[in-house]
Amino acid sequence: MAPSSSSASxxxxxxxxxxxxxxxxxxxxxxxxMFQAPGAESGAPGGVRRSPRLSTPLRPSSASPxxxxxxxxxxxxxVSPLKRKALTSDDDPSSSTSTPGSxxxxxxxxxxxxxxxxxxxxxxxxxxxxxPDAIAPNLLILFVxxxxxxxxxRTGHAYAHPTNLFWRLLHSSGITPRLCSPTEDRxxxxxxxxxxxxxxxxxxxxxxxxxxxxxxxxxxxxxTKARMYRPEVMCIVGKSIWESLWRVRHGRGIKKExxxxxxxxxxxxxxxxxxxxxxxxxxxxxxxxGEGRWKGARVxxxxxxxxxxxxxxxxxxEHIWRELxxxxxxxxxxxxx
Numbered sequence: 001m002a003p004s005s006s007s008a009s010x011x012x013x014x015x016x017x018x019x020x021x022x023x024x025x026x027x028x029x030x031x032x033x034m035f036q037a038p039g040a041e042s043g044a045p046g047g048v049r050r051s052p053r054l055s056t057p058l059r060p061s062s063a064s065p066x067x068x069x070x071x072x073x074x075x076x077x078x079v080s081p082l083k084r085k086a087l088t089s090d091d092d093p094s095s096s097t098s099t100p101g102s103x104x105x106x107x108x109x110x111x112x113x114x115x116x117x118x119x120x121x122x123x124x125x126x127x128x129x130x131x132p133d134a135i136a137p138n139l140l141i142l143f144v145x146x147x148x149x150x151x152x153x154r155t156g157h158a159y160a161h162p163t164n165l166f167w168r169l170l171h172s173s174g175i176t177p178r179l180c181s182p183t184e185d186r187x188x189x190x191x192x193x194x195x196x197x198x199x200x201x202x203x204x205x206x207x208x209x210x211x212x213x214x215x216x217x218x219x220x221x222x223x224t225k226a227r228m229y230r231p232e233v234m235c236i237v238g239k240s241i242w243e244s245l246w247r248v249r250h251g252r253g254i255k256k257e258x259x260x261x262x263x264x265x266x267x268x269x270x271x272x273x274x275x276x277x278x279x280x281x282x283x284x285x286x287x288x289x290g291e292g293r294w295k296g297a298r299v300x301x302x303x304x305x306x307x308x309x310x311x312x313x314x315x316x317x318e319h320i321w322r323e324l325x326x327x328x329x330x331x332x333x334x335x336x337x
Contacts, residue, residue, distance in 0.1 A: 120209035128153035128203045134196040135229055136189035140331065141175070141324075142231035142297065144222060145198045146207050146238050146304070153203035157182035158196045163307025165317065166237070170194075172318060173325030197225060199241050206308055207240055212247075215240070219248040226271025226297045232331075234270050234297040235324060238304035245270075261301050261320045269296030300324050 131148040151161040159166035160182040171179040176192055188194040199218035200210055222245070226234060236242045239259070246254040249268075274293030302324060303309070303317045312320075 118208060119211055120204055122202050124209070125150070125153070125203045125205075129156065130201045130203070131156065131158060131198070133198075133225075134158065134185050134188050135225070136195060137229050138193075139189060139195040139229065139231040140193035140328065141233045141235050141300075142195040142197060142225070142229065143235045143237055144241060145196070146241055146306075147198050147200035147210060148203040149306075150203060150205055152182075155182065158185040159305065161307060164305050165307070165314075166305040169305055169317065169321045173321035175321075175325045175328050195229070195231060197222075199244060206306075207238075212244070215244040216248050219245050223271050227273055227294070230271070230294060231297045233300055233324075233327075236299060236301045238306075238309070239301070240304075242299075242301045261303065262323050264299040264301060266295070266298070268299050270299060272296030300327075 128148075128150070131152060135142065145158070148158070149161055149164075152158060154160075167180050167182065170176045175194070180188070180191075184191070185196055188196060199222060200214055201218075202214075204210055222234070236245070239261075242259070243254055245268075246258075272293075272295055300323075303312050303320050305317075
C-alpha cells in the first residue's frame with residue numbers, strides 16, 4: 001500500500017525521538033510499476049484491472065478460435081508408451097513413423113484375404129492326391145462330402161482341417177459313441193458301419209473353386225455308388241451338394257421353399273433299382289444290382305461342417321445333426337435287441 005502523501009512530504013523531527021515514516025521518495029518511484037489501464041496515460045478513466053479474456057469481444061461460434069486461446073495440438077509423443085503400444089497394430093495407420101498429414105503418410109492398409117473368390121481349374125491342385133473313398137457294402141450311412149480340402153488332400157484323411165466340425169458333430173449327435181480322429185477314416189466302415197465319399201473327387205481350397213458342371217457330373221457317380229454298395233442312408237453334408245442333386249434330377253434349381261434340412265421324401269432316394277418307369281437301358285453296366293427291386297438309399301441333408309460355412313450357428317448345426325444321431329441310436333438299439 002502506498003504511503004500517505006502528507007507524511008511522505010513532511011520532514012522528520014530529529015528531536016522528537018520518533019523515526020520518520022518509510023518513504024521511497026528520491027529513491028524508487030513505485031508508481032512506475034503499477035498497472036495502468038488502457039488510456040490512463042491520456043487521462044481516460046482507468047478502472048479496475050481486468051483479465052484480457054473478459055475484455056475480448058465475443059465471436060460467432062462458426063469462427064475459428066483465436067490462435068492465442070486455442071489449446072496446443074496434442075502430439076503423438078504425448079501419449080503414454082503403454083497406451084501407444086495398445087493402439088498400434090498392423091492395420092492402424094498411426095503405427096507409421098510419419099506424422100499425420102505429412103507427405104510420407106501411407107493410406108490405411110487392409111488385411112489380405114487368402115480365401116479364393118472364384119473357379120480354379122484342376123491343374124491348380126494337380127500336385128495333390130485325390131482322397132480314396134472309405135466304403136463297403138450295406139453301410140448304415142454313407143456320408144457324401146463336397147470334395148477334399150487342401151489339408152485333407154495333404155494328409156490323406158477325410159475332414160482333416162482343425163476347424164472342420166465333422167468328427168465332433170458325429171460324436172455330439174450320437175452317430176459315433178466316441179470322438180474319432182481323421183486318421184481313422186478308413187476304419188469307419190468296420191467300426192461303425194459308416195462310409196465316406198465326395199461328389200467331386202479333386203481337391204480345392206473351397207467350394208467356390210469348383211464349377212457347377214463338375215458337381216452335376218458327380219451326381220451320376222453317386223447314383224452308381226448307391227446301387228453298388230446299397231447303404232441304408234446317404235447323408236448329404238452341405239446344402240450345395242443337395243442343390244446339385246436336385247438340379248440334375250429335376251432339371252432346375254431348387255426353390256427356397258422347397259429346400260429343407262433333415263429327411264427328404266422317399267421319391268428323392270438315391271440309387272433306386274427297378275423303380276416304376278425305369279427303362280432297361282438306364283441300368284448301369286457292370287453294376288451288381290442283386291435280385292428284385294431296391295427302393296434306394298434314404299436321403300438326409302445335413303449342414304456343411306466346413307469352418308468356412310458360417311451361415312448357421314454351431315447350435316443350429318448341432319440340432320440338424322442330432323436328428324440323424326437319434327435315428328442311428330434307435331437303429332443300433334434295434335440291432336442289439
